[in-house]
Amino acid sequence: MQPISGIRRPFRALLLVAFLFVAPACVLAVAEPEAPPQIEVVQGAGQSAAVNQPLPAPVVFRATDSRGRPIAARRITFVIGTGGGSVTPVVSETGADGQVSVVWTLGPEVATQTIIANSSGVGPVTVQAVATSAAPLVRADARLP
Numbered sequence: 001m002q003p004i005s006g007i008r009r010p011f012r013a014l015l016l017v018a019f020l021f022v023a024p025a026c027v028l029a030v031a032e033p034e035a036p037p038q039i040e041v042v043q044g045a046g047q048s049a050a051v052n053q054p055l056p057a058p059v060v061f062r063a064t065d066s067r068g069r070p071i072a073a074r075r076i077t078f079v080i081g082t083g084g085g086s087v088t089p090v091v092s093e094t095g096a097d098g099q100v101s102v103v104w105t106l107g108p109e110v111a112t113q114t115i116i117a118n119s120s121g122v123g124p125v126t127v128q129a130v131a132t133s134a135a136p137l138v139r140a141d142a143r144l145p
Contacts, residue, residue, distance in 0.1 A: 037065050039076065039117055039125045042099060048130040051108050052085075058101040059127055061117050063094045070098025076119045078102050081126055083113025106131040 044059030063074035074094040078087045084107025092100045106113055110133050117125045 036121055037063060037071055037074070037119075039063050039119055039122050041125060041127055044101075044104075045127045046129065048132055049106055050134045051106055051110055051131045052134070054103055054105045055129055058103050059115070060099055060101045061094075061125065062098045063100075063119065063122075064098055070094070070096070072096045072098060074098070074119055076100055076117050079116050079118070080107070081114030081116045083107040083109045083111055083131060085113060085131075087115050104129065 040062050042060040042062045044055065044057050047055045047057065047059075049055050061076060063071040063076065065071055072094055075091065076094065077091050078089070080087060086105045088103045088105075092102070094100045102115070104115055104127075106129060108131075110131055112128050113131050114126050114128050117127070
């Protein structure tokens with residue numbers, strides 16, 4: 001019969017080898033803290049239209065996680081920042097692609113106007129558009145010189 005002390009030494013060596021292989025994997029498995037999600041403008045910023053008119057194209061936003069993957073069903077609220085006007089819808093959820101679009105009707109001021117997109121845990125995102133003066137009306141029966 002073999003003494004117990006003779007078995008311990010190979011067992012200790014086996015544990016040491018197992019530890020050397022498993023310990024690095026444990027260190028690699030520790031995740032870094034997730035960065036907060038973000039909202040970005042995909043298209044529609046910097047447009048212009050006449051006062052009290054909708055922009056030519058909708059403004060499209062995307063919600064993404066810290067790795068840039070789209071976040072579906074993210075609730076985003078839209079408010080007018082400056083210039084008046086309206087945005088429709090006021091509250092919406094992102095689709096499977098993480099995107100949501102709004103129709104922005106500019107207010108009565110000839111100036112740069114803004115809307116603000118907000119979502120819980122995400123800083124606000126501001127979008128600008130320029131409101132121009134309305135085109136002059138031309139009477140149908142007006143005579144040209």
